[in-house]
Amino acid sequence: MDIKSLEDRFEAKIAAGESIEPKDWMPEKYRKTHIRQISQHAHSEIVGMLPEGNWITRAPSLRRKVALLAKVQDEAGHGLYLYSAAETLGISRDEMTEQLLSGKAKYSSIFNYPTLTWADIGAIGWLVDGAAIINQVMLTRTSYGPYARAMVRICKEESFHQRQGYEIMLTLCNGTPEQKALAQDALNRWWWPSLMMFGPRDAESPHTEQSMKWKIKRKTNDELRQQFIDITKPQADILGITIPDPDLKWNEERGHYDFGDIDWDEFWQVVNGNGQCNKDRIAAKQKAWDEGAWVRDAAVAHAEKKEQKKQKLSA
Amino acid sequence: MKDQSLYEYLLMLGDNSMILGHRLSELCGHGPSLETDIALTNISLDLFGQVRSYFQYAAELKGDEATEDSIAFLRFDRDYRNSIIVEQPNTDFAHVIVRQFLFDSYHVPLLEQLMHSEDETIAAIAAKSIKEAKYHLRFSSEWMKRLGDGTEESHQRTQAALNHLYPYLHELYHESPIEKEMKEQGIGADLSVVKDHSLATINEVIAEATLSIPESEPRMVRGKQGIHSEHMGFILSDLQFMQRAYPNMQW
Ligand SMILES: [Fe+2]
Ligand SMILES: [Fe+2]
Numbered sequence: 001m002d003i004k005s006l007e008d009r010f011e012a013k014i015a016a017g018e019s020i021e022p023k024d025w026m027p028e029k030y031r032k033t034h035i036r037q038i039s040q041h042a043h044s045e046i047v048g049m050l051p052e053g054n055w056i057t058r059a060p061s062l063r064r065k066v067a068l069l070a071k072v073q074d075e076a077g078h079g080l081y082l083y084s085a086a087e088t089l090g091i092s093r094d095e096m097t098e099q100l101l102s103g104k105a106k107y108s109s110i111f112n113y114p115t116l117t118w119a120d121i122g123a124i125g126w127l128v129d130g131a132a133i134i135n136q137v138m139l140t141r142t143s144y145g146p147y148a149r150a151m152v153r154i155c156k157e158e159s160f161h162q163r164q165g166y167e168i169m170l171t172l173c174n175g176t177p178e179q180k181a182l183a184q185d186a187l188n189r190w191w192w193p194s195l196m197m198f199g200p201r202d203a204e205s206p207h208t209e210q211s212m213k214w215k216i217k218r219k220t221n222d223e224l225r226q227q228f229i230d231i232t233k234p235q236a237d238i239l240g241i242t243i244p245d246p247d248l249k250w251n252e253e254r255g256h257y258d259f260g261d262i263d264w265d266e267f268w269q270v271v272n273g274n275g276q277c278n279k280d281r282i283a284a285k286q287k288a289w290d291e292g293a294w295v296r297d298a299a300v301a302h303a304e305k306k307e308q309k310k311q312k313l314s315a
Numbered sequence: 316m317k318d319q320s321l322y323e324y325l326l327m328l329g330d331n332s333m334i335l336g337h338r339l340s341e342l343c344g345h346g347p348s349l350e351t352d353i354a355l356t357n358i359s360l361d362l363f364g365q366v367r368s369y370f371q372y373a374a375e376l377k378g379d380e381a382t383e384d385s386i387a388f389l390r391f392d393r394d395y396r397n398s399i400i401v402e403q404p405n406t407d408f409a410h411v412i413v414r415q416f417l418f419d420s421y422h423v424p425l426l427e428q429l430m431h432s433e434d435e436t437i438a439a440i441a442a443k444s445i446k447e448a449k450y451h452l453r454f455s456s457e458w459m460k461r462l463g464d465g466t467e468e469s470h471q472r473t474q475a476a477l478n479h480l481y482p483y484l485h486e487l488y489h490e491s492p493i494e495k496e497m498k499e500q501g502i503g504a505d506l507s508v509v510k511d512h513s514l515a516t517i518n519e520v521i522a523e524a525t526l527s528i529p530e531s532e533p534r535m536v537r538g539k540q541g542i543h544s545e546h547m548g549f550i551l552s553d554l555q556f557m558q559r560a561y562p563n564m565q566w
Binding site: 046049050053056057058059060061062063064065066069070072073076077079080083118168171175176178179284287288291292293294295296297298299301302305 | 337340341343344345346347348349350351352353356357359360363364366367370383384387388407408460461462464465466468469472553554556557558561564565566
């Protein structure tokens, strides 16, 4: 079959809402786009373990410590599923790790902000996992089968994380004035970066059009961002803390909240490596990778020795 | 308190799990691979689960306003009863694995005995924890073999970790007055039996791992009496930070 008819068949499948599987023919650009997006997603799960892991040893109660450990462990699991999904497209996990460490591959910029207080753990669960879910629920219907299936598993856990984070915030807001102040401070710092998680405005998003056409994405960045704001504002009201946006107002006509301007300069600064923690996050992953090298080598060497012994026995 | 000795025995059991769990939790996200990160976090989670069971029971015995958290976070350093080995730092992955393996080799036969404790709550906690501890021992034994019989570098690092940690092992076997009293009441374990089983496991795994047991004398340490290493203050400053900085609050 020539390329043209393969392409036609591929496009027809997408149009019919069928999923694309690893063995199916796909355009090189579709494959590349997926490797980029899935590995970026996996890296986000992995790098995201760092700011949250930062509070495990200092969690304020045993119950919260166990929950946070379990959460960070879930994120490691998400990273694993996603790396496996990306591997079906012909890239290895080691290659992806190297792309992360070299800066060639990106991860979600939100994790380049520091976690400064315990309330940040609540705010991340509530807002960051909350924003992630909105994106990921959409991705459960994405056209590439392994990615969509990974998302189904991941989404269940993310919504648990979101509820857990919100519950931390609720406890703080029902607590002492000091605790409520921690919650407000965390919301102040995490609100705008959370909105930035949906990416640039549609007009400036280089990948949106193609992604929509291939049903990688089914909603635009701006649509998803609006959906997040509409869901989150009433939740902030229940907590009794204020979203740091004086322009945030219900718009009866649109049936949505209006909101103020996002600082896109900050967004691009952080994307381009100048956020507060970009260097620290990569340095931490680089250190783990370098210090783990002898361990990974030992595991390989031991497996080879075992294999040799087995062969000797059967010879 | 009527059950002062039982209370202190529970602290001993819980503190070992807590401080080791704390050390493992420091590694989350910083391990050599995602798989080991997940496994070590799992072990940490199991250990903290055990801590909660022990301390909930201890809080019941203590009465007043005691809770699992006041017991975990609001004691002074001298009142922690863990052995020194679990405080030892995550110097490298070899130290993490050797520390875990030595502790697991002791933990499994300890729990096997506690399953038959006259104290029903301890017996129930042990019955639940034994499955976890056996899994931990399998994991750490496998890694002992991988690292010991892997590359030259991994062998050297693991032997160095063993040389450092092995002398601390003996404190776990050394019967303190509280442990003696609990044994005699049929509540606590007989550490001489635990020691035999533990050493048998260690000898077997160390041999397979092509490592050798260091000949050094046991280190003179008294963690069970609350005389800790210099690491302990730093562990507690993390562990207790929130409870100390924001006292009397719900989280
Ligand atoms: Fe996740
Ligand atoms: Fe999550």
